[in-house]
Every structure is written in structure tokens, then in C-alpha cells.
Amino acid sequence: MSGFSLTDLERIVAERAKASPDESYTAKLIARGMPVAAKKLGEEAVEAVIAAVTNDREHLVAESADVIYHLLVVLKAANIPLDEVMAELNRRTAQSGLAEKAARSIV
Numbered sequence: 001m002s003g004f005s006l007t008d009l010e011r012i013v014a015e016r017a018k019a020s021p022d023e024s025y026t027a028k029l030i031a032r033g034m035p036v037a038a039k040k041l042g043e044e045a046v047e048a049v050i051a052a053v054t055n056d057r058e059h060l061v062a063e064s065a066d067v068i069y070h071l072l073v074v075l076k077a078a079n080i081p082l083d084e085v086m087a088e089l090n091r092r093t094a095q096s097g098l099a100e101k102a103a104r105s106i107v
Helices: 004-017 024-031 032-052 057-077 082-092 097-106
Strands: none
Touching: 004 057, 004 082, 024 032, 024 057, 032 082, 057 082, 057 097
16 A cells, blocks of 8 residues: 555545445535535544544544545545645745745735
8 A cells, every 4th residue: 555645546536526426425525515525624624633632643544534535525626636736835845834934924
């Protein structure tokens, strides 16, 4: 499984999004619309935070996987390719996180 990547997951999400909502959880989330998909992403993020603050490693790993999956579903629903997000991360890593954050607060 070491070769599994976010690009692989993005491809799987895209394939499953094409299926019938009766056959695919991914398709069902997308068919229900952005508010539902985004709410589910938020719920999973909160669960990851709770696992983190309670030092529950097992649940943090599981909830982190849920967050990443649901983020890719939301990106698919918004028609935003993962490459755009990765390009933004690449742009941000050209400077320190503190400098990047300070630049955002000025604008």
C-alpha cells in the first residue's frame, strides 16, 4: 500500500462519482449537493480534532483518512482538481509559514 497516493484516491473518487447514488457513497454525497458534502467534511474534521486532543492515535488515523477522503469529494463536487491544491501548497512552501501567513493578513 506504500505506493498509494492522493492522486490515486482522487481517481477513485472521480470514478465512483460517476456511479449511481444508489450504488456509491461518493456519488450519493455529490448528488446531495455541496452543503451536504461540506457538512460531512466538517463533521469528520471535528472528529479528527477530538481524537487529536484526546491522544487517541487509532481514531486520529481513521478520522484523518475520513477527512482526506471527504475533502477530495468536496473538491470533486466543486470541480477543483487536486493539482490546483497541490500547486497552492507548493507556492506556499517557497517561503516560511510565518511569512506566508503574515502576507495573507496584509491583503
